[in-house]
Amino acid sequence: MTASPTSPGGPTLPQRRRLVTDIPGPESLTRLERKRTHVADGVGTTLPVFVAAAGGGVLVDVDGNSLIDLGSGIAVTTVGNAAPAVVERVREQAAAFTHTCFMVTPYDGYVDVCEQLAELTPGHHAKKSALFNSGAEAVENAVKIARAATGRDAVGVFDHAYHGRTNLTMAMTAKSMPYKSGFGPFAAEVYRAPMSYPLRDGLSGEEAAARAVDVLDKQVGAANLACVVIEPIQGEGGFVVPAPGFLPALARWCAERDVLLVADEIQSGFCRTGDWFACDHEAVVPDLVTTAKGIAGGLPLAAVTGRAELMDAVHVGGLGGTYGGNPLACAAALGAIEEMRRHDLTTRARAVGEVMAGRLRRLAEEHPVVAAVRGRGAMMAVELCHPGTTDPDPVRAGAVSAYCHSHGVVTLTCGTWGNVLRFLPPLSITDELLHEAFDVVAEAFAATT
Missing domain, CATH: 3.90.1150.10 (Aspartate Aminotransferase, domain 1)
Structure with missing residues (x-):
């Protein structure tokens, strides 16, 4: 059995289902x-x-x-x-060096990944990025950037959302078991609005957006919101695809009130939905985008990419981490993006x-x-x-x-x-x-x- 013509690299293992024992064996x-x-x-x-x-x-x-x-x-x-390009780039990088910490002595791979992110993420404005280890880290840092850029504290999120397992991202996540139960108290200033859920609400995208922003206006007020964080297609919450028009309406409301729109593309990004990013489907251009998962072919890497002036709102030293943008993970990301483009x-x-x-x-x-x-x-x-x-x-x-x-x-x-x-x-x-x-x-x- 051979790989489909568009499959990256082609498999090296026999591509068949084969059971020789019970599962598990x-x-x-x-x-x-x-x-x-x-x-x-x-x-x-x-x-x-x-x-x-x-x-x-x-x-x-x-x-x-x-x-x-x-x-x-x-x-x-x-x-x-x-994937061949991922394996080869990681092998070459491991032979050169495995770590220096970008905050101590920088290296090209980190900058190369940020350059690719500026090109691939939605919008044609000037962008900058910061690299981290996990999706939760990326979301948490996106909130930090939004707060620094706006001078506001409040964060809007949605029903059924999943954003991670750190304290702040647990507060942003909707589901208690297994993600939150017994781990509180959680970070404050997180407010939850109803998500567009066509199976359960029967609303058009515009109607669902009006309902959501009405809740945010009543709970916190747009003048107090640093950002609204949303998965364009929800992941752990059930692959909920909002009704057409919901995301554009939400984006317009945010832009009119100087509230930053943060797209959590951690599960939906990097070709997964048939576009580079799920936001592309309705031409929504968020202020900040968080990515992880598919970015690096299996190595731990995450990013926040956003408007250059917003990313630069944080003081020097306010973003980073010992392993953020590790050279091996950056090499893997460049290989993964190469595979995505080539195939x-x-x-x-x-x-x-x-x-x-x-x-x-x-x-x-x-x-x-x-x-x-x-x-x-x-x-x-x-x-x-x-x-x-x-x-x-x-x-x-x-x-x-x-x-x-x-x-x-x-x-x-x-x-x-x-x-x-x-x-x-x-x-x-x-x-x-x-x-x-x-x-x-x-x-x-x-x-x-």
């Missing part, structure tokens, strides 16, 4: 016992198989099972788990999305538990509800996902109620593997009726 079970001894219980695992190799669209575990990957490490390995992965994401959307709509026709099919590009989901209602059905979602796992397909759930199945295949997956994976998904729905 005996070797993985042995390693799980070691994990229980040495790793904190709070670090959960969705699918308890230990991976020995990965590439193209498969993960190979220590028992020799080959699983089809529909998760990409939560939207991280967009270009694949070992036109925005087009590939749209093609993958067409396949997934077609298969999922067929499932919706056959199984009334599917209340909604939504997403964009290679970021698709189905929300499961008790038939004829919008009452969430997390039990069925869990059962479908468990069936997929036991039959060699990596799937993920999400959503405020845990009733959403999300699909994030690497864009290096073959069309044949993608169809085979959704054959298993279809079997899972039939087997759990």
